[in-house]
Amino acid sequence: MILHGYWRSGASYRVRIALALKGVGYDLAAHDLRKGEQKTPDYLALNPQGMVPALQDGDRVLIQSPAILEWLEETHPAPPLLPSAPDDRAVVRAMCALIGCDIHPLNNLRVLKALRAEFGADQAAIDAWAAGWIAPGFDALQALV
Ligand SMILES: N[C@@H](CCC(=O)N[C@@H](CS)C(=O)NCC(=O)O)C(=O)O
Incomplete structure (x- = not known):
């Protein structure tokens, strides 16, 4: 998997924390938001919203941290992100x-x-x-x- 993110991005941090908790390996592709790298044509082809994070898994590109977190929870249920009750x-x-x-x-x-x-x-x-x-x-x- 490739996580498209940026070190100052709180939304990307959410995904990094979940990936680390679940022990899922990934490569990080950094996009410097201060330089507008989230708005390049190549990145917009991945995420038309022009924001990080995006999680690339083969041909699939997931955007929006809540959707990514839910997908991770469903595809890698252990350990869970949510309590049981x-x-x-x-x-x-x-x-x-x-x-x-x-x-x-x-x-x-x-x-x-x-x-x-x-x-x-x-x-x-x-x-x-x-x-x-x-x-x-x-x-x-x-x-x-
Ligand atoms: N609702 C989105 C928010 C993503 C977001 O706000 N990303 C910020 C960085 S934390 C961003 O890419 N900002 C670029 C900009 O404002 O141009 C999510 O949860 O993934």
């Missing part, structure tokens, strides 16, 4: 959604770039924006933990 599973899924839906997308590179380019935000404003979503999100995550 439905109530516990719901808590873990809530934690995933909290991060993946409510914190991370608001602080993505393309969002921060848009704040700068389209709304004239300087670095201080961008930092305040990020902190304004991350801090309450982490407070809630801490409470769940």
